[in-house]
Amino acid sequence: MTAPLQRAIFWILVGFAVLILSLPMVIVVGASVTSGNIIAFPPEGFSLKWYEKIAQARDLQQAFWRSIQVSLVCVAVSVPVGTLAGIALSRYRLRGAMALQVYLLLPFTVPLIASGIGMMLVFGEWRILGALWPVGVACAVINLPFIIWSVSASAASLDRDLELAAQNCGAGPIATFFHVTLPAVMPGVITGGLLMFVLAMTEFLVSLLLTDARTVTLPVQVYNNIRSIITPDLAAVSTIFVVIALAAVWLLDRLVGLEIFLKSK
Amino acid sequence: MEETALTVRVHDVSMDFGSGTKAVDSARFDLETGRFLTVLGPSGSGKTTLLHMIAGFLKPTAGEITINGQPVDALPPHRRSIGMVFQKLALFPHMTAAENVAFPLKMRRWNPKGIPARVSDFLDLVKLGDYRDRRIHELSGGQQQRVAIARALVFEPELLLLDEPLAALDRKLREEMQLEFRRIQKELGVTTINVTHDQREALVVSDEIIVMDGGKIQQKATPVALYQQPANDFVAGFVGVSTFLDGSATEGGVEIQGTRCAGTHMTDIAAGTPVRGGIRAEQIRLGRSAQAVADCDTRLTGHVSDMIFEGERLLYVLNCPALPGVDIQVYYHDPDAFDLFEIGSEVHFGWRARDLRIFRAAR
Numbered sequence: 001m002t003a004p005l006q007r008a009i010f011w012i013l014v015g016f017a018v019l020i021l022s023l024p025m026v027i028v029v030g031a032s033v034t035s036g037n038i039i040a041f042p043p044e045g046f047s048l049k050w051y052e053k054i055a056q057a058r059d060l061q062q063a064f065w066r067s068i069q070v071s072l073v074c075v076a077v078s079v080p081v082g083t084l085a086g087i088a089l090s091r092y093r094l095r096g097a098m099a100l101q102v103y104l105l106l107p108f109t110v111p112l113i114a115s116g117i118g119m120m121l122v123f124g125e126w127r128i129l130g131a132l133w134p135v136g137v138a139c140a141v142i143n144l145p146f147i148i149w150s151v152s153a154s155a156a157s158l159d160r161d162l163e164l165a166a167q168n169c170g171a172g173p174i175a176t177f178f179h180v181t182l183p184a185v186m187p188g189v190i191t192g193g194l195l196m197f198v199l200a201m202t203e204f205l206v207s208l209l210l211t212d213a214r215t216v217t218l219p220v221q222v223y224n225n226i227r228s229i230i231t232p233d234l235a236a237v238s239t240i241f242v243v244i245a246l247a248a249v250w251l252l253d254r255l256v257g258l259e260i261f262l263k264s265k
Numbered sequence: 266m267e268e269t270a271l272t273v274r275v276h277d278v279s280m281d282f283g284s285g286t287k288a289v290d291s292a293r294f295d296l297e298t299g300r301f302l303t304v305l306g307p308s309g310s311g312k313t314t315l316l317h318m319i320a321g322f323l324k325p326t327a328g329e330i331t332i333n334g335q336p337v338d339a340l341p342p343h344r345r346s347i348g349m350v351f352q353k354l355a356l357f358p359h360m361t362a363a364e365n366v367a368f369p370l371k372m373r374r375w376n377p378k379g380i381p382a383r384v385s386d387f388l389d390l391v392k393l394g395d396y397r398d399r400r401i402h403e404l405s406g407g408q409q410q411r412v413a414i415a416r417a418l419v420f421e422p423e424l425l426l427l428d429e430p431l432a433a434l435d436r437k438l439r440e441e442m443q444l445e446f447r448r449i450q451k452e453l454g455v456t457t458i459n460v461t462h463d464q465r466e467a468l469v470v471s472d473e474i475i476v477m478d479g480g481k482i483q484q485k486a487t488p489v490a491l492y493q494q495p496a497n498d499f500v501a502g503f504v505g506v507s508t509f510l511d512g513s514a515t516e517g518g519v520e521i522q523g524t525r526c527a528g529t530h531m532t533d534i535a536a537g538t539p540v541r542g543g544i545r546a547e548q549i550r551l552g553r554s555a556q557a558v559a560d561c562d563t564r565l566t567g568h569v570s571d572m573i574f575e576g577e578r579l580l581y582v583l584n585c586p587a588l589p590g591v592d593i594q595v596y597y598h599d600p601d602a603f604d605l606f607e608i609g610s611e612v613h614f615g616w617r618a619r620d621l622r623i624f625r626a627a628r
């Protein structure tokens with residue numbers, strides 16, 4: 001095959017992939033700015049009235065703040081645990097490393113419904129089902145492998161000599177951790193933390209199982225609304241989710257630099 | 266004579282990683298206060314392992330290290346008063362030059378009021394006063410080198426360890442930094458152990474040199490003594506450029522495939538034992554006629570098979586029918602006669618008996 005032809009095929013494939021991936025997003029954003037009363041794409045005219053509507057809808061607003069709380073709890077739990085686990089994973093030849101590798105694949109293999117029901121039973125047993133924070137803890141538990149990955153990728157590229165140098169400078173084990181190890185894996189911690197925030201913000205199935213009418217989170221609220229009537233305000237809410245995800249990526253770029261993020265994967 | 270205190274004593278120290286041979290095998294030496302010792306050896310000879318044991322990163326599997334008479338085996342690295350410059354420097358990338366230099370002072374709980382002044386003094390010492398607020402990646406290789414030196418010295422360590430910190434630099438900068446090391450070391454009088462596999466660096470900067478191979482110390486001597494009296498054929502081959510002649514011992518020399526060469530036995534060797542003779546490239550005399558080598562104890566003829574121009578001197582490679590299979594390396598220093606011999610031309614060469622050193626063959 002000639003080089004130009006190869007290149008053309010490559011770019012066609014790339015373009016196709018980007019189109020497929022972004023199509024739902026484009027449709028949902030388009031549908032949210034319709035001036036009509038039914039959800040449709042392409043939109044009929046342009047208006048921001050559905051954004052006005054969701055800004056005034058108390059149930060959506062409350063659900064939004066609950067989701068923020070859930071995400072914060074999730075980050076607060078997963079960042080320390082995931083950071084230590086990620087460093088340990090890259091550093092020591094842990095006993096049972098195999099078991100750990102399997103654990104890290106869990107998010108892809110175990111259906112969420114299974115872990116969700118498991119957690120529902122446990123939390124029911126502990127009588128903490130009506131509260132909001134267990135949802136955050138649950139999100140932390142099921143998504144923990146993501147932050148462990150992100151941190152251990154950072155830690156793997158850490159020069160071991162840096163820690164020896166810190167000791168040589170008179171830093172004990174704890175000072176070495178805080179002054180040298182932690183700053184070195186910070187890109188991984190920030191990446192993982194943002195990922196955990198977004199994942200908890202958008203987590204649906206587990207929230208559905210663990211919340212009740214007083215504690216619905218935003219994705220669950222959206223789902224409840226769909227079941228009554230589908231109006232363009234739901235597209236507006238979905239657009240908010242997209243904006244949150246984009247904000248996370250922007251923040252990542254500012255704090256860490258996207259090259260590092262892409263390299264660490 | 267001035268009394269010198271003993272700083273470091275390495276007493277039959279071994280390190281066995283469990284991979285068959287020991288990385289360091291029964292190393293034993295003393296180092297006096299204020300001296301500059303270089304550990305010289307090829308890659309994998311155990312130099313870094315030795316340094317890491319002294320710094321406390323590794324525990325010797327046998328033997329004992331004492332500093333100022335105190336055994337240090339029980340002391341973790343951060344409680345030892347040892348500054349180290351790492352092979353890849355290991356500067357903290359998230360700190361500025363000044364913060365790197367201040368780090369050991371903070372960790373060692375110096376009075377915070379005195380720290381900025383001291384950091385400035387040491388940055389000035391390594392001529393980096395104007396670069397104090399630069400991040401590490403904003404500094405050149407040589408400047409990073411200097412930050413690492415300042416960081417290792419700023420807290421007045423009893424001992425400074427240098428693990429080939431110059432290996433990555435280009436030759437000119439390396440030679441500049443070698444002299445810089447020497448200047449700072451003399452100025453502060455700090456006892457230093459330097460590791461390198463560059464024999465030139467070892468000869469230039471050291472008070473004493475230890476040559477290591479295969480985890481074992483081959484020789485400890487001053488640079489001059491090491492060069493002039495190598496203890497075995499490994500040292501003779503590693504320091505300087507030598508030609509080796511393998512044969513069997515004779516009275517006052519060595520016999521190689523029927524050719525008798527005059528040499529000096531370095532130990533008591535019975536005639537007939539397999540031996541290896543070594544002669545340095547600058548100790549072989551070279552001339553167009555037999556007259557030029559008239560005062561040599563061994564006189565041979567051969568022809569030039571190669572010549573390598575090294576700037577201040579020329580290295581001739583000779584082949585000689587009487588010594589089949591041996592490439593004889595000869596330095597020629599006369600700058601006016603660099604075109605004296607052409608490749609293929611016949612030459613007379615020879616040496617004095619005292620310059621061919623004969624060692625027992627298998628070590």
Ligand SMILES: Nc1ncnc2c1ncn2[C@@H]1O[C@H](COP(=O)(O)OP(=O)(O)OP(=O)(O)O)[C@@H](O)[C@H]1O
Pocket residue numbers: 282284287288306307308309310311312313314315462
């Ligand atoms: N942690 C380790 N585990 C097992 N073997 C090791 C370890 N560290 C070093 N070795 C082995 O010990 C020997 C000496 O290694 P060392 O790093 O001390 O060599 P070196 O003289 O510093 O070499 P170089 O000049 O290449 O830095 C080598 O054969 C090496 O493979």
Ligand SMILES: [Mg+2]
Pocket residue numbers: 312313314352
């Ligand atoms: Mg080394």
